[in-house]
Amino acid sequence: MGYGYVKLMVQLKRHHQLMINKKKVYRLSKEMGVLKPQRQLQRKYPRKLARNRTVMGPNQLWEADLKYGYIHGEDRFFYILSYIDVFDRQIVGYYIGLRCDAKDVVMTLESALWKRKLFTDGQAMPVIRSDNGPQFISHTFGQACERLGIEHERIPPKTPNMNAHIEAFHRLLEDDRLSAAEFETHAVAYETVDTYMRWYNHERIHSSIHYLSPIDFHREYLKRGPFPFKPIFV
Known part of the structure; x- marks a missing residue:
């Protein structure tokens, strides 16, 4: 029957017209071994x-966000998840797929940390x-x-300016690649976005980081210590 007490x-x-309360039903059910297992509260x-x-x-502050792309040849969307280091503008981790669940967000984060x-x-x-x-408010990500x-x-609703660095990167990705091509297959979309990520990290210069690419700026910081630069307020 599957009823609780x-x-x-x-x-x-x-x-059966029995005069009985729920506490007694609980006690008797437990003694008889027929008590339905209680749900574990998350x-x-x-x-x-x-x-x-x-x-x-x-590695002080990373911003994360999801973006959608469209595969014209297959008439479906795909997901792009990105983590950006606010200091050096490097995309420290990303995921491209037809689905993006909380476990994918966690996997990408762990890979970036490694x-x-x-x-x-x-x-x-x-x-x-x-x-x-x-994906970000899920128990999987919280755990x-x-x-x-x-x-x-988490930023308050309707305040994308508080996630400005990852929002700006995704606008670049949209303007430079996603809106400039019609993808025929998921494989082509994946290869295009993956190539862009590598180009962005290794080649694209930023005026805010001394006209260096994110990878070069990060290496110079590790080699020489802090540059003379203005702190980043976010």
């Missing part, structure tokens, strides 16, 4: 609102800033951040 109480009263992860920060070095060698003992983890998309010792903050 409350519904069992209702049935006993309704069909832990709620408190929402942390994004706050003003001063970024002075790499690439930046942040699993070494004593390394501080970046703060992750995102919007309120379902992963807790396990990794990462602070996850």
Whole structure:
């Protein structure tokens, strides 16, 4: 029958005219071994609102967001997930696929942390800033951040300016690649976006990072220490 003890109480009263309360039904059901297993309540992860920060070095603040692309030849959309380091503008991790679930967001984050060698003992983890998309508010992502010792903050609704760096990158991606081509297959779309990501990180210069590419600026920072630059306020 699959009833819990409350519904069992209702049935006993309704069909057998028994005067019995739910506490007694619970106790008897437990003694008889017929108590229906209780659902495990999922832990709620408190929402942390994004706050003003001063970024002075790499791996302090990463912004994350999703973007859609369209495959004309297959008449369907695909997903692009990107993590950007606010300090050096590098896309530290990205994912391209026909689906993008919370597990894909976690997998991409873990891969980026490995690439930046942040699993070494004593390394501080970046703060992750995102919007309120379902992948980012999921229990899967919340559990992963807790396990990794990462602070996850979310921007208030309708405030994309608080995620300005990843929004700006996705606008570049749209203007430079997504709106400039009609993809016939998912494979072509994947290869095009993947090539752009590598070009952006290794070749595209930014005036805000001394007219260097993100990769070059990151390497120079590690080699020489902080440049004479203005702090980034986000």
